[in-house]
Amino acid sequence: ESVVNRIAAGEVIQRPVSAVKELVENSLDAGSTSIHVSVKDGGLKYIQVSDDGHGIRYEDLPILCERHTTSKLSEFEDLQSIKSMGFRGEALASMTYVAHVTVTTITSGQLHGYRVSYRDGVMEHEPRACAAVKGTQIVIENLFYNMIARRKSLQSSADDYPKIVDLLSRFAIHHKNVSFSCKKHGASTADVHSVAMSSRLDAIRSVYGVSVARNLIKVEASDANSSSSIFEMDGLISDANYSAKKTTMVLFINERLVECTALKRAIEIVYAATLPKASKPFIYMSIILPPEHVDVNVHPTKREVSLLNQEVIIERIQSTIELKLRNFNE
Ligand code: ADP
Ligand code: MG
Numbered sequence: 196e197s198v199v200n201r202i203a204a205g206e207v208i209q210r211p212v213s214a215v216k217e218l219v220e221n222s223l224d225a226g227s228t229s230i231h232v233s234v235k236d237g238g239l240k241y242i243q244v245s246d247d248g249h250g251i252r253y254e255d256l257p258i259l260c261e262r263h264t265t266s267k268l269s270e271f272e273d274l275q276s277i278k279s280m281g282f283r284g285e286a287l288a289s290m291t292y293v294a295h296v297t298v299t300t301i302t303s304g305q306l307h308g309y310r311v312s313y314r315d316g317v318m319e320h321e322p323r324a325c326a327a328v329k330g331t332q333i334v335i336e337n338l339f340y341n342m343i344a345r346r347k348s349l350q351s352s353a354d355d356y357p358k359i360v361d362l363l364s365r366f367a368i369h370h371k372n373v374s375f376s377c378k379k380h381g382a383s384t385a386d387v388h389s390v391a392m393s394s395r396l397d398a399i400r401s402v403y404g405v406s407v408a409r410n411l412i413k414v415e416a417s418d419a420n421s422s423s424s425i426f427e428m429d430g431l432i433s434d435a436n437y438s439a440k441k442t443t444m445v446l447f448i449n450e451r452l453v454e455c456t457a458l459k460r461a462i463e464i465v466y467a468a469t470l471p472k473a474s475k476p477f478i479y480m481s482i483i484l485p486p487e488h489v490d491v492n493v494h495p496t497k498r499e500v501s502l503l504n505q506e507v508i509i510e511r512i513q514s515t516i517e518l519k520l521r522n523f524n525e
Pocket of ligand 1: 217221222225246248249250251259264265266284285286287288331
């Protein structure tokens with residue numbers, strides 16, 4: 196059974212950055228305003244995510260890392276959200292099958308917090324009382340210690356730290372009121388790299404450069420009164436002063452970080468036609484749609500989505516962007 200669990204867990208958590216994504220999403224769901232990530236050895240040795248969210252109640256600790264255990268019950272009851280949010284109650288459980296997980300947490304009004312470690316879905320010991328500051332800290336150690344081939348291939352391939360910074364910048368761009376930071380510890384104590392992103396522009400600047408942050412164009416569209424394609428979009432796009440080797444698209448649909456290749460290509464086409472010299476833009480976009488209009492691949496690691504009435508929505512966004520870029524050109 197443990198082999199089956201381990202294989203399933205390795206599907207949910209494919210590499211260090213996927214663990215960070217799940218942990219940060221949990222921190223955001225807990226209402227955090229400040230989230231710190233710290234990693235060693237590209238996340239293979241150590242990942243720590245600390246937040247200032249509402250914490251985890253003592254009575255929830257024993258089952259925290261059981262599969263399909265979620266406190267997000269109202270969402271769970273709603274079939275449509277299961278579809279739009281992907282799997283529920285899988286992430287933390289999965290991590291315990293492929294790493295050593297330690298949780299330190301305190302809920303509001305408590306004098307002390309609790310610390311507990313998990314392995315293979317269960318607590319290794321009773322929660323121990325400890326000093327804690329507001330929120331939750333989760334440490335993932337020795338990721339894939341029991342998946343030798345995976346560990347080897349990750350060790351020899353590129354470090355996940357840049358991917359983690361990129362991921363956090365995406366969250367920081369969307370969650371304007373949450374500050375993020377990321378730290379990497381190298382082999383020696385002096386070898387520390389860190390990034391702080393306390394605002395949206397900070398995040399854009401530190402990851403995509405100063406020039407893009409200076410010249411962003413605001414875009415907005417909504418279609419609230421036509422019942423066939425109810426949607427709201429707002430975002431920020433780069434102008435003719437920015438061009439990169441490839442397009443960056445930071446896309447949130449219904450508050451979830453996703454990808455939509457068709458939409459990205461469609462926007463590139465508009466840029467190529469109106470600003471040929473800046474045809475690899477930076478795009479941040481948040482789209483709100485009725486959940487039943489978003490078709491998410493149920494596999495937890497696939498971020499690609501497709502939309503109902505996709506053509507209509509894409510054309511609407513294309514024309515909005517085209518108008519903005521033409522105005523800019525004049
Ligand atoms: P899900 O997010 O789908 O509910 P997870 O396995 O990611 O499942 O997390 C399990 C549960 O652990 C969550 O429902 C939540 O109650 C709790 N949890 C995890 N991380 C945090 C956190 N940082 N702050 C508060 N609660 C958390
Ligand atoms: Mg989660």
